[in-house]
Amino acid sequence: MLGELLSKVLLLLFGYAMPAFECFKTVEARPNDAHMLRFWCQYWIIVAMVIAFESVISWMPMYGEMKLAFFVYLWYPKTKGSDVVYDTFLRPIVMQYEPNIEQRLLHLRGKSGQLLSFxxxxxxxxxxxxxxxxxxxxxxxxxxxxxxxx
Known part of the structure; x- marks a missing residue:
């Protein structure tokens, strides 16, 4: 139980807070650095995808620790894993299904007003x-x- 709590605290610090602050610094201090802005956008896209599919894989033993290690791999300066994961896995899949995804999102946007009022x-x-x-x-x-x- 203590290990799980420690894992969640470390994930909060190194998976969300530290990358968010680094992203903030990039946006504020170096707004014209397209490479770093792209890097942090890729990171947050991958994090969002992991969170979206978390319910499917969170049953795995040591999931929190693996998630923490993966998030550190994504932003760690020597690995720059977000470039690898984004260009190798995420980008090809999303590009393949982009028209279908776009069509479904437009449909959901159209229905969102009705859904929200309901x-x-x-x-x-x-x-x-x-x-x-x-x-x-x-x-x-x-x-x-x-x-x-x-």
């Missing part, structure tokens, strides 16, 4: 009903009686 309405209705039920319980005699027993 969820907001249902959440508001159910959230209001739940809040009122909790409020009724809190002010009821039953709640007062149970507090006295405790």
């Amino acid at each position: 969820y907001v309405k249902n959440f508001a209705d159910k959230g209001t009903a739940f809040f009122m039920d909790v409020l009724r319980y809190v002010v009821s005699d039953k709640a007062e009686g149970s507090n006295l027993e405790m």
Whole structure:
């Protein structure tokens, strides 16, 4: 359990916080350095893909440690793994399916307004009903009686 916590803290520091700060420095200090901007864009694209597919592979033993090692490999200056992973694996696959992905995303964008209004309405209705039920319980005699027993 302690190992898992340590793994999550290290992942937070070396997988997200440190690369985010390095990316920030590149954007602010060297906005015209196209190579470094491309490098950090590739890193964040790969991280997003890993997170998107995490539910499929997170059952593996030592997944957190492997994820941490992979993220460090991606940004470590001597390996520059994001260039390798992006150019070798990710770019060819996405380029192959780009028209299909684009078509599906356009369809989802078109439906997103309807979907958002559906969820907001249902959440508001159910959230209001739940809040009122909790409020009724809190002010009821039953709640007062149970507090006295405790």
